[in-house]
Amino acid sequence: MGTLRGKTAGEVDFEQLFDQEAEPLLGFLTLRTGNRALAEDVLADAFERVLRKRDRFNPRRGTQKSWLYSIALNMLSDQIRRGQAEQRAVERVEASSTQPPADQFREVDDRDLLERAISVLSADERDAVALRFGAELTMPEIAELIGEPLSTVEGRIYRALRRLRDEISEPSVGIDPARSYKGRSSRMEIDE
Amino acid sequence: MSDREHEALPDDLRSTAEWLRAQKPEVTGHDLDWLRSRVNQQATSGAPAPSVVGRSRRPISTAIAVVALAGGLGGAFAIAGKAPPAPPGKSASSSGKSAANAQYKPGKGCGDKNHVHEREDECKKPPK
Numbered sequence: 001m002g003t004l005r006g007k008t009a010g011e012v013d014f015e016q017l018f019d020q021e022a023e024p025l026l027g028f029l030t031l032r033t034g035n036r037a038l039a040e041d042v043l044a045d046a047f048e049r050v051l052r053k054r055d056r057f058n059p060r061r062g063t064q065k066s067w068l069y070s071i072a073l074n075m076l077s078d079q080i081r082r083g084q085a086e087q088r089a090v091e092r093v094e095a096s097s098t099q100p101p102a103d104q105f106r107e108v109d110d111r112d113l114l115e116r117a118i119s120v121l122s123a124d125e126r127d128a129v130a131l132r133f134g135a136e137l138t139m140p141e142i143a144e145l146i147g148e149p150l151s152t153v154e155g156r157i158y159r160a161l162r163r164l165r166d167e168i169s170e171p172s173v174g175i176d177p178a179r180s181y182k183g184r185s186s187r188m189e190i191d192e
Numbered sequence: 193m194s195d196r197e198h199e200a201l202p203d204d205l206r207s208t209a210e211w212l213r214a215q216k217p218e219v220t221g222h223d224l225d226w227l228r229s230r231v232n233q234q235a236t237s238g239a240p241a242p243s244v245v246g247r248s249r250r251p252i253s254t255a256i257a258v259v260a261l262a263g264g265l266g267g268a269f270a271i272a273g274k275a276p277p278a279p280p281g282k283s284a285s286s287s288g289k290s291a292a293n294a295q296y297k298p299g300k301g302c303g304d305k306n307h308v309h310e311r312e313d314e315c316k317k318p319p320k
Contacts (some may be wrong), residue, residue: 016233017308018224020227022219022224022227022228023219023224026227027216027217027219030215030216030217031212031215032218036217039217040227043227044227044230044231045234047227047231048231048234048235051231051232051235052235070201114215129212130232132215133212133213133216134212154257156207158201161205161208161209163206163211164208164211165205165207166209168208168211174193177317
């Protein structure tokens with residue numbers, strides 16, 4: 001991973017790390033969770049941990065960037081486990097509610113679509129695509145971070161992209177993945 | 193994504209990758225400043241700061257309770273009409289320069305050795 005020198009051996013330059021990695025990390029967490037508020041919570045917690053334990057960083061184990069992402073991944077796992085039980089309860093409530101037919105084709109906002117799209121992926125696939133396209137980590141960086149071979153990471157990302165392509169190209173969703181997209185909206189601003 | 197990696201994706205997967213990138217949040221400098229201050233606040237307070245999702249406000253409520261309690265002690269003395277306890281080694285009458293002592297006369301009244309007279313004949317009994 002990219003180098004980030006600490007002020008002294010074993011100490012993290014928090015400000016520099018935040019300046020360089022806050023936005024990419026938020027991108028990863030948002031793609032991973034489909035929820036920006038949750039992503040901000042996890043990001044704040046991860047940087048708080050880095051700030052509190054910055055003198056315990058061991059450069060022999062990896063870079064400060066990989067350390068930060070490891071912390072974020074662990075916190076995310078904890079957060080997701082806590083939220084899963086709550087989510088199951090919410091889904092039960094939603095399943096029991098009746099909707100008029102017209103709502104089936106109502107406009108889907110960006111957050112709903114992202115959450116639905118990534119829900120078809122496994123946890124490992126979500127991590128991989130979110131690290132690749134949310135944080136813009138390279139394949140070798142991702143492989144080093146999650147401790148998997150490069151070929152495994154590549155296969156996982158391609159498989160995840162195919163699943164996402166199939167999911168977002170559903171007629172009810174109305175997105176054609178063959179077309180290029182500009183801007184932030186998941187509804188098409190098609191480059192025709 | 194390097195050019196090499198970008199070119200390795202088939203067209204349909206490349207579009208999906210572009211769609212994913214388009215879902216990344218827009219982050220302003222203000223957003224980053226807010227997040228940075230939030231991190232510092234969490235780190236110094238020892239408890240999570242309030243967020244959009246909603247977190248424990250324990251540090252704030254604790255601080256408010258402490259301030260209210262401290263304020264309540266002074267108010268309690270005022271209501272009782274008594275002066276706050278004098279500092280050790282000093283009589284209540286000698287501490288009359290404080291605002292508390294100016295308002296609340298020390299001592300329990302005439303007959304008390306610590307009572308301070310405002311007038312010379314304040315405690316003299318009227319003739320029968």
